[in-house]
Structures are given as C-alpha cells and as structure tokens.
Amino acid sequence: MIDVSASPTAAELDAADPLAAFRQEFHFPPGPDGRPSVYLCGNSLGLLPKAARAAVEQEFVAWEQRGVEGHFHGESPWMHYHETLTDATARLVGARPLEVVVMNSLTVNLHLLLVSFYRPTATRYRILMEGGAFPSDQYAIESQAHLHGLDPADVIVELMPRSGEHTLRTADIEAKIQELGDSLATVLIGGVNYYTGQAYDMAAITRAGHAVGAYVGFDLAHAAGNLELQLHDWDVDFACWCTYKYLNSGPGGTSGVFIHERFAQRPDLLRLAGWWGHDPAVRFQMKKGFRPMPGAAGWQLSCSQVFPLALHRASLAIVERAGGMPVLRRKSEQLTAYLEHLIRAVGLPSSQLEIITPSDPAQRGAQLSLLVHQRGRELFDFLAQEGIIGDWREPNVIRLAPVPLYNSFEDVRRVGDALTRFFK
Structure with a gap:
C-alpha cells in the first residue's frame, strides 16, 4: 500500500x-x-494486447491451410480449443478446472445460468439484487420473472444504501437476506458495482444466502481480472463475467462461467441444452437424448467461437506471465x-x-x-x-x-x- x-x-x-x-x-x-x-x-x-493479432492470425492460417480439418489437426485443434483456456481461467477466479468454461457472451451466459439457478416455487420465488445494478442484469432478471409468469415488481428485491450513503453495508445485505428467508430463491449481485466501484463481500453474501436455502451467484463483469477471487472456497453456486474489461480480450469479447463442482454430476439439473455440451464420447453419433458433460462444460451450447477465444487466450497468457x-x-x-x-x-x-x-x-x-x-x-x-x-x-x-x-x-x-x- x-x-x-x-x-x-x-x-x-x-x-x-x-x-x-x-x-x-x-x-x-x-x-x-x-x-x-x-x-x-x-x-x-x-x-x-500486442500479442492479440498474432494469436488470431494463427487461427486464420489454420483455416486457410486446413479448412474444416482445423477442428481436428494443427497446433490447437478447434474441437478442443476452449479447453486450452480452462486451467488459466480456473486460476483467475479461484476455481477448479471442472468448474469453469469460456463460451458465449456475458448476458447470454447469465440467462443460461438463471434457467438452472432460478427455479421459483409458489413460496420461494424472490430474487435479491443490488439497486442500480447494470441494466443487463436488471433486464435479464425481469425477463426471467416473465418467463415464469411472475410479476418482476413482486419478484425482484433491490438493496439500497442507507440515506446519505452511496454504497451498501455488508450487514444490511445479510439482514435483508435473513428477512426474506424462505421466500428467497436466488441472490444475484455484481461482484463490483459498475457505478460506485464498490466490491462486495462475496463470501459473506454466499454464506447468508445459503443459510436461508437460496442459490447465490455473481455477475463478475467488473471483478474478473480486477479482484483476487476464490469462488470455489467461497462456496458460490454460479457466476459469469465478460473478458473485455480488465481482461483485455476485445470489444464484445467472450465470457467465462463458473458453476460449483457440487453441480458437476447433476444431469437432472434443468438447463438449456446444446450439441457442444453433450458428452464428447458420443457427440458425433448424432442421437437424441442430451447427455451433459460433467461440470461447467455441460452448459455449452454451440461450437466454440475460436477467434474471440484466441484473443482471450493471448490476454490470459499475459496475466499468467505477470504472476496472476x-x-x-x-x-x-x-x-x-x-x-x-x-x-x-x-x-x-x-x-x-x-x-x-x-x-x-x-x-x-x-x-x-x-x-x-x-x-x-x-x-x-x-x-x-x-x-x-x-x-x-x-x-x-x-x-x-x-x-x-x-x-x-x-x-x-x-x-x-x-x-x-x-x-x-
């Protein structure tokens, strides 16, 4: 300091x-x-990053020289390209490799996660979020409420600072979670508030949410690559983040996902399914009946977007060389x-x-x-x-x-x- x-x-x-x-x-x-x-x-x-052009050019060359065979041959075959980011991503957010995957974009991933981790019932249906959250989170939660036939005004509970203050107190967040109790289905808060820059005590929030039986997740758009995260040890259920802010992976760049390993072997957990999340051992048999891969990879939908992943891979390599x-x-x-x-x-x-x-x-x-x-x-x-x-x-x-x-x-x-x- x-x-x-x-x-x-x-x-x-x-x-x-x-x-x-x-x-x-x-x-x-x-x-x-x-x-x-x-x-x-x-x-x-x-x-x-100056290394970004070369990283993408490498994949242009692979496409030029191999065409579709680039999926299976070359220095980094596209079929498994997303796996080349797994270990560095796990270290970045304090996770185990099974718990992370890089795919899609942030709000897409947020919706995919809410399909699994917002499962309202007649009595447990509320979502807690910080007041003044980034609009994407507000809109995503509103639409998730509508998907379940619920009124967002009844579903969404917003945390507001005390009068005369600009940021939230951890004790007030914990008290609101306890007050909502059995009515609380999901806590979804930004790891760092985009407007005030406040970093929340994610470990404390997770403990409080679990104590009342709620799922707890975080939008880490402003936290990934900014804070030292320990998502596994904090016992967070789910999280997602973009990579174009502190991770320098290009405008509208790809997104990361964390899903705790306790859900790794839960094929029964409701999700939106896609071919790329299917068991790779039988993926090319093209049969009916989705069999998800274990871990966060089982939430993948489509083929990996190799060029955005290449940009992100180049940036992650810099983070790793810097010491993490x-x-x-x-x-x-x-x-x-x-x-x-x-x-x-x-x-x-x-x-x-x-x-x-x-x-x-x-x-x-x-x-x-x-x-x-x-x-x-x-x-x-x-x-x-x-x-x-x-x-x-x-x-x-x-x-x-x-x-x-x-x-x-x-x-x-x-x-x-x-x-x-x-x-x-």
Whole structure:
C-alpha cells in the first residue's frame, strides 16, 4: 500500500514496479498532443494486447491451410480449443478446472445460468439484487420473472444504501437476506458495482444466502481480472463475467462461467441444452437424448467461437506471465491508493467533488468513481483534452480505473496534475 506520509514520487514508484515492463505489451490510443493517452477506462474496455493479432492470425492460417480439418489437426485443434483456456481461467477466479468454461457472451451466459439457478416455487420465488445494478442484469432478471409468469415488481428485491450513503453495508445485505428467508430463491449481485466501484463481500453474501436455502451467484463483469477471487472456497453456486474489461480480450469479447463442482454430476439439473455440451464420447453419433458433460462444460451450447477465444487466450497468457491475480492485485491497490491520495490533495469540499468508492481497499477494485457536483461534464471534457481517458456516467459521475497490467504511476500523477490545474 502507498505510504502517503512518505510522499513517494511517481518516478520512484514506477522504478520499483515489478510489472512496469508489461505496459509495453499494449497499444495506447494517442492523446491530442500525440503522446500515448492516460488510459483509465479499462473498467469499460481494456487495451489491445500486442500479442492479440498474432494469436488470431494463427487461427486464420489454420483455416486457410486446413479448412474444416482445423477442428481436428494443427497446433490447437478447434474441437478442443476452449479447453486450452480452462486451467488459466480456473486460476483467475479461484476455481477448479471442472468448474469453469469460456463460451458465449456475458448476458447470454447469465440467462443460461438463471434457467438452472432460478427455479421459483409458489413460496420461494424472490430474487435479491443490488439497486442500480447494470441494466443487463436488471433486464435479464425481469425477463426471467416473465418467463415464469411472475410479476418482476413482486419478484425482484433491490438493496439500497442507507440515506446519505452511496454504497451498501455488508450487514444490511445479510439482514435483508435473513428477512426474506424462505421466500428467497436466488441472490444475484455484481461482484463490483459498475457505478460506485464498490466490491462486495462475496463470501459473506454466499454464506447468508445459503443459510436461508437460496442459490447465490455473481455477475463478475467488473471483478474478473480486477479482484483476487476464490469462488470455489467461497462456496458460490454460479457466476459469469465478460473478458473485455480488465481482461483485455476485445470489444464484445467472450465470457467465462463458473458453476460449483457440487453441480458437476447433476444431469437432472434443468438447463438449456446444446450439441457442444453433450458428452464428447458420443457427440458425433448424432442421437437424441442430451447427455451433459460433467461440470461447467455441460452448459455449452454451440461450437466454440475460436477467434474471440484466441484473443482471450493471448490476454490470459499475459496475466499468467505477470504472476496472476495476487501480483496484479498488489499493484492495483497501490495505483488506486495513489490516485485517491492525489485527488484528495486537491483539497476540494465534498459539496464540489466526492469519491463515492469506498476507501477501504477490501471494498473496491481498481476503479474510483468521482461524484462531481459542479462542472462535472466540463471536468470530463477537460481531462479528455489533457489526453486522460475515463468515462462519464449520468448524471455526474466520472469513473477512473488505473489497471495494473498497463497503467503507470506516472499516468496517475498526470491525472492529479490535471485536476489541480482545472480547480485552481
């Protein structure tokens, strides 16, 4: 963690950074002055890894030279391509290989999981989620309620912060779960809230949900590649995530799925079935009667999308070479602490600017959300003119996310300097 009292310079911090060289493995959009931009928008879309083109080109060559035989021959036959990502994906989210698969896109996977893990009855039918969740989650849950002939207004229970607060307290989440009790079918919460940047205590939430007999799952869109996750040990039932934010796998990139191993040998568990999730030993017999593969792979539907998987494979390889999430998380905590320190050093009153993301590193990832009460859009545009790329969320929030794989402490210093100039 940054020792603020020691007032280290950005140059000193970058010189001591064991991950500094990884910055050279990414393409940065140029800023208005021609210098590489200060890219702090990895919470929305990560940068392009330089290795990505070669990874996809390899599959173009396989297609060109082998045609359909690329499914069965070559360096990475497409028939088993998704399996080349399994071990790294398991390490990424703290899972066992049987519990993960990479497929489809995020909201598609969310629906597939809810088919299995939202099974309402006459008395147990409610879903608990955080208020202000990302719209895809809201829409998915609304439509799942409709699929069961239920009224979303009766099904969905939203968690809201206490008056005057911006984030949720773990104790309040646990209390609401206990209050809902036997009426609660499923808990579905984002691992990190996209708007506030709050990271939730997933282990505590899972324990509380299981105590009342509910399934517990997480949308990890803003958590995968950002937080150090232990999904298996936390006893989470299901989770899914995208790979185009902190995992740098391209716009609209592929998605990961986690399903706890206790469901691995449950062919009776209701799911939407597809050919690619069928037992590979008899898949090509083309017979009726779905026989799911064990584990998360049994939720696959269609043939693997090789080109998105190739992009993701290239990015995962960088994460692995960097030392995985424990190493990335250590630097992330330092970067975010340094950014918070520089923002607070500007000395603005909360009536003008608030950091609504928790200060406790255990309750946040890389992102800081700035609630700008005055001249918010003007500040955002000024930062863009300075070559600082964040993102704007209505009505007046600027999200900034220094990513440990490619952002430097010098990047963060430039943000602090820009804020000082704007507010002087």
